Amino acid sequence: MLLSRFPRVSLAHLPTPLEYLPRLSEHLGGPHIYVKRDDCTGLGTGGNKTRKLEFLVADAIQKNADVIITQGAVQSNHARQTAAAACKVGMECELIFEKRVKDADDAYKNSGNVLLDRIFGANIREVAKGSDMNAAMEALADELRAEGKTPYIVPGGGSNTIGALGYIDCALEFMYQANRDGLVIDHVVHATGSAGTQAGLVVGLKATSSNIPLLGIGVNAPKDVQEEKVWQLAVETAEYVGAPGCVQREDIVANCDYVGDGYGVPTKAMNDAVMLLARLEGLLFDPVYSGKGLAGMIDLIKTGYFGKAENIVFVHTGGVAGLFGYSSQLQL
Ligand SMILES: *Cc1c(COP(=O)(O)O)cnc(C)c1O
Numbered sequence: 001m002l003l004s005r006f007p008r009v010s011l012a013h014l015p016t017p018l019e020y021l022p023r024l025s026e027h028l029g030g031p032h033i034y035v036k037r038d039d040c041t042g043l044g045t046g047g048n049k050t051r052k053l054e055f056l057v058a059d060a061i062q063k064n065a066d067v068i069i070t071q072g073a074v075q076s077n078h079a080r081q082t083a084a085a086a087c088k089v090g091m092e093c094e095l096i097f098e099k100r101v102k103d104a105d106d107a108y109k110n111s112g113n114v115l116l117d118r119i120f121g122a123n124i125r126e127v128a129k130g131s132d133m134n135a136a137m138e139a140l141a142d143e144l145r146a147e148g149k150t151p152y153i154v155p156g157g158g159s160n161t162i163g164a165l166g167y168i169d170c171a172l173e174f175m176y177q178a179n180r181d182g183l184v185i186d187h188v189v190h191a192t193g194s195a196g197t198q199a200g201l202v203v204g205l206k207a208t209s210s211n212i213p214l215l216g217i218g219v220n221a222p223k224d225v226q227e228e229k230v231w232q233l234a235v236e237t238a239e240y241v242g243a244p245g246c247v248q249r250e251d252i253v254a255n256c257d258y259v260g261d262g263y264g265v266p267t268k269a270m271n272d273a274v275m276l277l278a279r280l281e282g283l284l285f286d287p288v289y290s291g292k293g294l295a296g297m298i299d300l301i302k303t304g305y306f307g308k309a310e311n312i313v314f315v316h317t318g319g320v321a322g323l324f325g326y327s328s329q330l331q332l
Contacts, residue, residue: 001207001241003169006162007058011085012050013042018177018313023280028301030308034183035283036174039290039318044084044116047077047318048197051166052158053085059162060091065152067092069140071133073100073264074126075288075325077318078157078194080113083120093122094144094151096136099129101264105328112325157194161240164233167200168207168241174313175210185212187306190315191293192216192226192254197317199233202251207243217296218256219289220263226254258296264288266329269295274323274330286319287326293317 016037025033041050060068068086072079072095079095086093095117101108117124127136133156141151155163178185188205192198198216205212218226234247260267266287273295277283285291297314306312323330 001168001243003165003172003241006055006165007062008054009058009061009089011043011054011057011088013040015173015177016040018174021281021283024277027276027280028298031186031301031306031310031312034311034313036170036313036315038170039284039316039320041318043081043088044120045080045321047081048167049078049081049158050085051170052163052196053081053154053166055162055165056154056158057085057089060152061089063150063152065091065150067094067144067149067151068154069094069096069137069144069151070154070158071096071098071137071156073098074104075101075108075113075264075322077113077286077289077322079122080116080120080321082154082158083117083122086122087120093120094140095122095124096133096140097124097126098131098133099126102129107327108325111327112323113321114325116321157196159194159196159199159233161233161237164196164200164203164237165241167197168204168237170315171201171204172208175208184311185313186310187213187215187312188315189215189217189293189297189312191219191289191317192230193219193289195226195230195233197315198230198252198254199237201315202230202234202247203237203241203243206246206251207238207241214251214253216254217258217293218254219259219292221256223254223256226256227252230254255296255300258292258299260292266326267292267295269299271331273298275332284320284323285316286322287330288322289319290317
């Protein structure tokens with residue numbers, strides 16, 4: 001497995017730091033908690049989609065695209081990073097938003113990620129909740145081709161085999177850091193949504209025989225649906241990088257008990273986790289993904305899922321701009 005075989009553009013500040021959280025670890029009475037700071041990838045306030053976009057945008061350039069199309073929720077971190085990436089390589093960006101969250105207020109509709117999308121000059125259109133987003137992107141691509149443009153479609157969350165390469169890269173990066181620092185990682189935890197992060201990480205961890213278990217905390221779908229989605233993409237990604245068969249079905253573990261009332265709907269546990277990390281470690285997490293992932297990890301620590309002496313790495317996937325879109329829904 002050699003990632004340099006794949007076209008890539010530099011968009012992220014890498015490597016991101018791997019930091020120990022002494023006050024959180026002490027507060028919980030163990031395990032030792034580390035955070036892989038992929039909130040610090042740098043592009044347009046950073047986050048996990050930037051690593052994926054390094055490979056996706058390179059593919060778009062190879063295909064002579066001049067406009068990137070993608071989709072997501074209104075407060076999509078993926079859309080925001082894609083809009084920024086398009087600017088950096090001189091392409092246009094078309095965003096299609098699904099009105100996935102009901103009763104959205106002004107901050108949700110205009111602040112946070114959406115504000116940044118507009119600053120990046122992206123063209124935005126909205127479709128109703130439950131729309132076929134892939135069909136909407138294809139229809140828009142046809143429209144743009146009719147205007148003489150060359151569109152490139154990035155799937156929601158940047159989650160396909162090309163995007164997942166970014167998270168193989170992340171796994172290799174923190175294993176290098178752990179080897180360098182003499183850190184034995186016992187478990188890796190992160191928020192899982194469109195599956196590219198988990199699929200990439202599991203391929204990276206398995207293809208190198210690291211023997212590090214990976215746990216995705218779901219933010220959207222039920223466990224069986226989420227694991228199946230990750231599994232499909234992990235199998236395809238392993239083949240794509242020339243390591244077919246390195247991932248087994250039982251390597252795909254998602255815990256979807258912390259979704260609450262649905263995607264993008266705040267939970268009390270998320271709120272508590274965001275406030276706790278801010279006040280103990282000066283660290284910000286987002287309401288939709290990393291905050292729920294953190295809430296799940298903290299609850300699993302309290303209920304004894306992890307050994308007290310273990311070293312856990314939580315991959316901070318970013319999304320902090322989303323806090324502003326949710327400002328009125330947070331209990332401070
Ligand atoms: C998209 C996103 C995730 C989930 O990553 P997937 O690859 O879609 O599973 C997690 N955290 C944040 C902040 C995100 O924006």
